Amino acid sequence: MATGFTMPAPDYELSPITGWTRDHWVAFADQQLLAVRPYFSAQKALIRLSGRPSSSGVLSDGMEGFARTFMLAAFRVAGEQGNDPHGHLDLYRTGLLEGTRPGSPEAWLPIRDRSQPMVEAASIALGLQLTKPWLWDTLSGDERAQVAEWLQGSSRSTCVDNNWVLFQVLIAEFLAGAGFEHNAAQIEHGLKRLDDWYVGDGWYRDGDNDGTGDFFDYYCGWALHLYPVLWCGFAANRHPEAQARSKVYRARLAAFMDDHVRFFGGNGAPVFQGRSLIYRYAAVAPVFLGEAIGATPLSPGQSRRIASGAAKYFLDGGAYDDGLPSLGWLSAFEPMTQGYSGPASPYWTSKAFVGLLLPADHPVWTAVEQPSPRECMDAVQHAEGPNYLLHSTSVDGIARVLNHGSDKYYAPGPDDPHYRRLAYSSHTAPLFTEDPVDNHFAVVDAQGTPSRRARIHRLESGQLKAGQHQAASWHAPVWNDVEDPADSRWRVATATAAASGYELRVHVVETPNMGEADPGLVPSRLRVRDGGYALADTRPPELHDDVLGVGGLHTGIWPLYGYSGSGTFRAEGVSPFGQHAACGCLEGRLAGGRSIFASLVYLGGEAPAAVPTAVVIDDDGARVRGHVTLSTGQQLEVIFDF
DSSP, X not given: OOTTOOOOOOOTTTOTTXXXXXXXXXXXXXXXXXXXXXGBOTTSSOBOOOSOOOTTOHHHXXXXXXXXXXXXXXXXXXXXXXXXXXOHHHHHHHHHHHHTSTTOTTOOOOOOTTOHHHHHHHHHHHHHHHTTTTTGGGSOHHHHHHHHHHHGGGGGOOOOSSTTHHHHHHHHHHXXXXXXXOOHHHHHHHHHHHHHTEEETTEEOSOOGGGTOOOOSTHIIIIIIHHHHHHHHHHTTTOTTHHHHHHHHHHHHHHXXXXXXXXXXXXXXXXOOSSOXXXXXXXXXXXXXXXXXXXXXXXXXXXHHHHHHHHHHHHHHTTTTTSSOXXXXXXXXXXXXXXXXXXXXXXXXXXXXXXXXXXXXXXXXHSOOOOOHHHHSOEEEEETTTTEEEEEETTTTEEEEEESSOOOOOSSOSOOTTTOSSEEESSOOOOOOSSOOTTOEEEEOTTSOBOBOOSOEEOXXXXXXXXXXXXXXXXXXXXXXXXXXXXXXXXXXEEEEEETTEEEEEEEEEOOOTXXXXXXXXXXGOEEEEEEEEEEESSOOEEETTEEEETTEEEEEEEEESEEEEEEEEEEEEETTEEEEEEEEEEEEOOSSEEEEEEEEEEESSOOOOOEEEEEEEEOSSEEEEEEEETTSOEEEEEEEO
16 A cells, blocks of 8 residues: 555445445545645745656746646536535646746746647646536636636647647637637547548547558557546537537547447556556546446446556556656556656546446445456457457456557667567566567567567458457567667568467568578578466476466467577566566577568466477468467467468
8 A cells, every 4th residue: 555545445345356436446545645745835836846857948847737637626516516525626736826927936837839838738738627617617817817828829820730730729629618708620630630540440540650560559548538438428419429429439439439348457457558558547437437428338437447447556556656657557667658658647547436426326336336247257359459469368367469460660769668669568568688688579689689669550360260350460660779669671561369368379480581681691591489467476487398487477478480499588677567577588590581480479377287298380481370289278370361
């Protein structure tokens, strides 16, 4: 339990799994808001936390602390219909007026093109919308004009062409509703771009960067679904399209939730994938949102179990050891942060508290907690939008995302462990090494440098038996930060199938013409490497019979076809899960212009019980089929054209 936090006693009658009720969420909000009070500036416009500053600077970071905790206070007070026993809004009212007062020593930075204040202004606008009767309506006309003038900087500014367009939508909508001049075109533009990025089945890309990459991550839920649904409520009596769009967004959220619920492990943790993971349990925002608008496949008891389980995982796991959220996952881990993240950035967890807008008598709070669908049975589901294979096992509660579609590729640059691994899970994290190792297939050049998976291209799957699922993709490998994959003459295709904690991976490597190849990349001189899941802890993972184990987790990777050796990669200080990390690896050699490799990967709570008894690999030069039968009788198969 976090130092200094006082939470209610668990209620295991209403919540037999987590013990959490609505009272716990209210208390969790209050405890966080009370924890930051010592860090308010003298006039309350900034919250200055210690730690590494963001790329926007310490003044922006101080404003971020104000804005993101104000959003938390807004959900908490609005959810209690203005009841504010700790006087949260009094502090934020004072700071709001000081931060927007020209000439103040604590004046906020102006909102300009593509600047961080635009992000925080959206949180402030959202907070003002939610607390209108208790804050905005108490301001004088001059005070409202002062706040509006600062917000209107957004009306004259351009933004990043991704989820940022919705910041401008929220700001413009607040100004419009408050009767101030606003940029109506920004609302229309933001909603249009949202439609541009919709790919079906409830999934949005987080921008498109002119089609250079696929950008799928938790922003789909905690931004691209959350903000439009809230906008519909704010604009219901003003904007002519609000009602029609509300129906569209409800249908999209319902479709998204069918996949999103599979991103949470039985331990409560979300799958470790994508950027801004320091926002942690903000990933449950769409779970509560689905309950709020009737757009979820879950029962109310299942929704609360997932949401409370995620928040409890981080609270009990040490993310608030000093009363403030660290820049990391559980404890602090700087390598997983982005340059735009500052000491107060983790308070975007405030979005999870959208659930408090649901009153105490809502079924999400009164229903008895129930296991999530993932906890009741094993499942493999293909998420077509991002081309993920979602694989979960009930016996150990592990959720896995097998990635064949999300790369966050902008341009040549370093490897991105948040996006480009073959697999992610709720119980493991990628290794933040200079070169990719875990859950990665590489061609290793003559100098020992492994290739990188940058831009991911989808492959159509062949016809499988009913009830079976797979996902497949290809990429053009590169070996350094400056090579453009568009110029690479190499091709690596991978297909994955999964069941019961096991994954069949089949890789095809097509090499360029040997006479034209770089001397360091002559195929006959090169080997390949296939890495499995990485485990990490305060002590080194132990290896027994080719299986790594630590802390109740076990993982292994075994050669099925094309490989000639195996080993274990170990490193320290490269995982948010512990100082000591390890993953299994396979090695093989290229066999010419077209080489095939197949491996079996396992991740589970118990040591693996199955072994492969039969392996079939067929390749006619255009279509590949891989099939493995396990000693349990389970069969895994992939069929893909490449």
